[in-house]
Amino acid sequence: MGQGFVAGVSMLKFGRYKDRDVTDLGGEACLMALDDAGLTMRDVQYMAAGCLMQANAMVGQRILHEIGQTGIPVVNVANACATGSTAFREAYLAVASGEADVALAVGVEQMGKAGLLGGGGGGSGIRTEGVVGSGLMPAVFGQAGMEHMRKYGTSQEQFAKVAVKNHKHATRNPLSQYQVETPLEQVLGARMVAYPNTLLMCCPSGDGAAAAVVVSEKKARELGATVRVRASVLTSDPWSDRDLTQPDVNTLTRNAAKLAYERAGLGPEDIDLVELHDCFATAELLHYENLGLCKDGEAGRMIDEGATTHGGRVPVNVSGGLLSKGHPLGATGVANIYEVVTHLRGRAKERQVPDAKVGLAHVIGLGSACTINILSS
């Protein structure tokens, strides 16, 4: 396999764009990323587009109708919440395999005020949600957190501290959907959604778009692009005891992390910043351990000690994370790449992680998919 470099990135502020559509938002993100790379659509040889809720609607091609129809191969990707990061990986693979020198990945989503996700009844017309347990995401990740509580005695307060941290981080990110600090009492006192996750421990829904241009080593040299994709890994859920009943978000992340570190020739101790999938506050602590940022059972202590806060040993979600930055499903994974690349280039302004050389972006899609991308400057 050849190498892939990220030559350009873009992200639109996450939020609500009720007067625009996904082709418009995605198209703008593509043009911004191409401008950032110093390239045009004429240079692009491959495109991967991620948009989960319009997965059957040829969003990639429709974007090209707005920004340039050059006849290149386009794939439309759907992989639950890992849709955008899977699109990025497709673009990377197109370059690393030698098929393209320049590939474009875009992730876009319009969720409007879509509320709770998950919990579908399977099309039988019979309601199972709230009868045969819950498939709602807040409850599924609530239960995943409860498993950690059961094993290690993690407290609701420790989970809540994740929300405090990420909301605080977001105040330094102008592209974040929310930029409001929430003290611990406010997080714990917020309306309960699914125990132990209160409203402020759940990510918001919204709209957004992000894009990234991946180029070959040769092209990177021409452009002066220095951010290299050290590993781009995708896993699905392997068989584990309760996975079919209670989605196991841990094992596939551990598998992805092991593979990603191996491919990158790096370990968790080499990572300067992490953007991980904090769809709910409970999820973030699990992934500290899954990604090897701490030993098993130490995630609660890690958040208590501030090790993952900006300025700590390994800052996690300095963008504000999904909890504050937002989680427009298809856009999320590419936006994570945007964040990591922006730090590796030293352009993150007031939220810059000093001397960031290596960053890790992690995304989970339930059902399940996990991507891990490790990038270095």
Place this chain on the structure above:
Amino acid sequence: MSETTATAAAPKGRRPIVPFLRLPDGGEPYLAGQRCGGCGAVYLGQRLACAKCLGRGPFSEVPLSSTGELYVWSIVHQSFPGVPVPYVVGIVDLPEGVSVRCNLVDVEPDPKALRFGMKVEMTTGVSQQDNEGNDVVAFYFRPARN
């Protein structure tokens, strides 16, 4: 799919909420698992091949115990429109080595009332009517009474 088979076994006018809930005539309702003959893994519902050992079976049906242990739980306070809240949900581990997602009943929707590993037992009740007016029978778990 297999729902047709399950419904056929139930008295007219009643149907189980999921295919793996069995409602035998004149007998106690029970959950049915499919056990892989190769490795012993037990599933709720049919598999084409074993997700664990990849063997093509044969799978045999095993009646599952009506008692188990509560593995994890949550209390849902916000749900789809029309779904009464709060409700207690959980994952119950059954002795046959399979887990079930369920609602917990006869327990307060309060973290203090719930305990990891607590013994629970299955019960059933009519949860709703389907489009043809049949009673839909659901299973629930509640704190064990013995």
